[in-house]
Amino acid sequence: MNKFQQSQKDNLFKTSTHDPYRLPRVEGAAICPQCNAVYQGGNWTWKHPENTVIHDARTVKCPACRRIVDNMPAGTLTLSGSFLQKHRKEIINLIENTEKKEKAEHALERIINLTDSAADLIVTTTGIHLANRLGHALEAAFKGTVDYQYGDDEYGLTVNWTRDE
Ligand SMILES: [Zn+2]
Known part of the structure; x- marks a missing residue:
């Protein structure tokens, strides 16, 4: 730049x-x-x-399509903790189903990427509402600890979810 x-x-x-x-x-x-x-x-x-x-x-x-092309997420959700390692499939299913519902109601709320790296799972979204909803869905289904940080001067939301067994 x-x-x-x-x-x-x-x-x-x-x-x-x-x-x-x-x-x-x-x-x-x-x-x-x-x-x-x-x-x-x-x-x-x-x-x-x-x-x-x-x-x-x-x-x-x-x-939403412009954010996907630019790879400029509005929301970033990071999942971590040992619970994630053992329940990865269920957690990914929940994330995908939550996106499906949110996207059906709100055309601009979509997942950009779901990065399944060795330890953490990182989900980026085109809208902050989806990131927020994913955090709440995880909390409702699997408990754990979530925090939500809204950007100070940038439009955005960072959500961290973690649970250790
Ligand atoms: Zn579009």
Whole structure:
């Protein structure tokens, strides 16, 4: 990143906790060419039968697809502890099912990557709500300890979940 890009980035984040990937609210409709999410009335949603006909929709890549392409997660969840080693499959299943539900309701909440390294499991997400929901789902299903850290000057959420037997 050069100096100009860095200062652009600083400016982008300076203003606060607003998601820099959100589009300014615009009139009219748009469709994401990547995932087919539909932008209408200020929100991105999945195409519903009642709005299959969208007039004059522009083609705009949605914030979730842009984050995936840039690999710029809004949420990062790190799982650790010996319980994880013994129950990896169940835990990954819970994460995937939670994503499925969240994504069905909120088009911009998706998993970017699930990195299954030797010790920890790291899940990155396109939205902070999914990261938050995953933390709560883990706590509800497996107890353990969770902490949630919202970014001070960057839009983002870091969640750490751990449980030792
Ligand atoms: Zn998209």
